[in-house]
Amino acid sequence: MVSFWEKDVFLKKYDIIIIGAGFSGLWLAYFLKKEKPNLDICILDSGVLPTGASTKNAGFSCFGSPTELLENIEVMGVDAAMYWTEQRFKGIRIIDEYFGSEIDYDPCGGTELFNDKTIFEETKEKIALLNSNLKSITGNKQHFFENHSVINSCGFNNFQHAISNKAEGSIHSGKLVNALMERLQALKVKMFFGVEVANYEIENENVTVFSKNNLQFQANHLCIATNAFTKKLLPDIDLYAGRGQVFITEPIAGLNWKGTFHFDKGYYYFRNYKNRVLFGGGRNLNFEVENTENFGLTDLVQNMLEKLLYENIIPKHKSVKIDQRWSGIMAFDDSKTPVSKCFNPHLSISVRMNGMGVALAPTLSENLAKEILKNREF
Numbered sequence: 001m002v003s004f005w006e007k008d009v010f011l012k013k014y015d016i017i018i019i020g021a022g023f024s025g026l027w028l029a030y031f032l033k034k035e036k037p038n039l040d041i042c043i044l045d046s047g048v049l050p051t052g053a054s055t056k057n058a059g060f061s062c063f064g065s066p067t068e069l070l071e072n073i074e075v076m077g078v079d080a081a082m083y084w085t086e087q088r089f090k091g092i093r094i095i096d097e098y099f100g101s102e103i104d105y106d107p108c109g110g111t112e113l114f115n116d117k118t119i120f121e122e123t124k125e126k127i128a129l130l131n132s133n134l135k136s137i138t139g140n141k142q143h144f145f146e147n148h149s150v151i152n153s154c155g156f157n158n159f160q161h162a163i164s165n166k167a168e169g170s171i172h173s174g175k176l177v178n179a180l181m182e183r184l185q186a187l188k189v190k191m192f193f194g195v196e197v198a199n200y201e202i203e204n205e206n207v208t209v210f211s212k213n214n215l216q217f218q219a220n221h222l223c224i225a226t227n228a229f230t231k232k233l234l235p236d237i238d239l240y241a242g243r244g245q246v247f248i249t250e251p252i253a254g255l256n257w258k259g260t261f262h263f264d265k266g267y268y269y270f271r272n273y274k275n276r277v278l279f280g281g282g283r284n285l286n287f288e289v290e291n292t293e294n295f296g297l298t299d300l301v302q303n304m305l306e307k308l309l310y311e312n313i314i315p316k317h318k319s320v321k322i323d324q325r326w327s328g329i330m331a332f333d334d335s336k337t338p339v340s341k342c343f344n345p346h347l348s349i350s351v352r353m354n355g356m357g358v359a360l361a362p363t364l365s366e367n368l369a370k371e372i373l374k375n376r377e378f
C-alpha cells in the first residue's frame with residue numbers, strides 16, 4: 001500500500017518515464033535533460049543493477065571490423081551501412097567528450113586478425129572501397145590499413161594477417177554506466193531499480209505504467225528502452241535476443257600488447273584490460289542455444305574460448321587462470337538496424353541495438369531526445 005508521502009514524491013506524475021537503465025535509457029535521459037533541464041524524468045529498471053547488456057559487454061567502443069562492415073554493406077547497402085557506421089563513430093566521440101576521463105577510455109585502435117589467407121585476400125581487395133566511403137566520416141584516407149607490425153610484435157599465435165583502424169577504442173562499461181547514473185542523479189532524474197514493468201496504458205494525455213510489484217507510475221510520455229526484453233511490452237516488435245559469453249583472466253605477466261581485437265568475422269573479440277585478457281564470443285557455435293533471453297554459460301562456448309585463448313592469444317606454454325565468467329543479452333534483427341523513434345506524442349522506443357549499443361546509444365539517444373521534445377510540449 002502506497003502512502004500519501006510516497007505518492008507525492010516518488011509516484012507522482014512525471015513528464016517522461018523511461019523503462020530500462022542501460023546505455024539507451026541513460027543516454028536518453030541525459031540528452032533530454034541537456035535539451036530541457038526542468039523535465040521531470042524517472043527511469044525504471046527491473047534489475048538491482050541494469051541487467052541486460054550495458055554492464056555485461058566486453059567494453060569495446062566499437063567502430064567495426066572490415067569484414068563486419070562489408071557484411072553490413074551486403075545486408076543493407078552502402079548508404080545505410082555508412083550511415084550506421086557514422087552513428088557509431090559519432091557515438092564513440094560523444095563517450096570520449098563527455099565521460100572519457102572517468103571511464104578508462106582508451107583510443108587504442110582496433111584490429112581484425114586473420115588466419116585464413118583467402119578471407120584475408122578477399123577482404124584486402126575491398127579495403128579501398130571501404131576507405132573511400134569512410135573518408136568523409138572519419139576524415140582519414142587510410143581508415144583501414146594492413147598492419148604487419150601487430151602480427152610481429154604482439155606474440156599472437158596462428159594469425160598471419162591483420163587489418164587495423166584507429167577509430168576504435170575501449171572503455172570500462174561499469175564505469176560508464178556509473179558515470180551516467182551519477183550525472184543523472186545530480187540532474188535530479190529519479191531512478192528506481194527492482195521495478196519490472198508488466199504493462200502500460202495510454203489514455204487521453206496520460207500514460208500509466210504498471211509494475212510487477214504492484215506500483216503504478218504516471219507520465220506524459222513513455223520511452224521503452226528494454227532492448228532484448230522488449231517483446232514482453234511490445235509483442236509485435238521484430239527482434240530476437242542473443243547471448244554473449246565473456247571471461248576475463250587473472251593478470252598475465254608480460255602481456256605486451258594493447259588494443260581491441262576481433263577475428264572470425266567479429267564472432268570472437270578480445271582486449272587487454274590491465275594485463276588481463278578479456279575474451280568473448282562464440283555465439284555462432286550454436287545459434288539455436290545462444291539466441292536466448294536467459295543469462296548463463298555453456299560448456300561448448302566456454303571451452304572454445306579457453307581453447308582459442310591458449311592456441312591463439314597468450315604466449316605458448318603459459319598457464320593462466322580464468323578470474324570471472326559472465327554473459328549479457330543483446331537484441332538483433334535480420335536488417336541489423338536499431339529502432340529508435342517516436343510512435344506518437346506519448347510513446348517512443350529505443351531498442352534493437354544489434355550488438356553495437358555502446359557506440360550507437362549516444363547518437364540515437366541524442367536524436368530521439370530531440371524528436372520527443374519536437375513531438376510534444378512539456
Ligand SMILES: Cc1cc2nc3c(=O)[nH]c(=O)nc-3n(C[C@H](O)[C@H](O)[C@H](O)COP(=O)(O)OP(=O)(O)OC[C@H]3O[C@@H](n4cnc5c(N)ncnc54)[C@H](O)[C@@H]3O)c2cc1C
Pocket residue numbers: 019020021022023024025044045046047049050051052053054055056057058059060061062195196197198225226227228229230232233243244245246280327328329330350351352353354355356357358359360361
Ligand atoms: C558480450 C557482449 C559484447 C558486446 N560488445 C559490444 C561492442 O563491441 N560494441 C558495442 O557497441 N556494443 C557491444 N555490445 C552491445 C551493447 O552492450 C548493447 O548494445 C547495449 O549495452 C544495449 O544497451 P541498451 O540500453 O539498449 O540495453 P540493455 O543494456 O540490455 O538495457 C536494457 C535494460 O532494460 C531493463 N529491462 C528490461 N525489461 C524490463 C522491464 N520489463 N521493466 C523494467 N526494466 C526492464 C533491463 O534490466 C536492462 O537494464 C556487447 C554486448 C555484450 C553482451
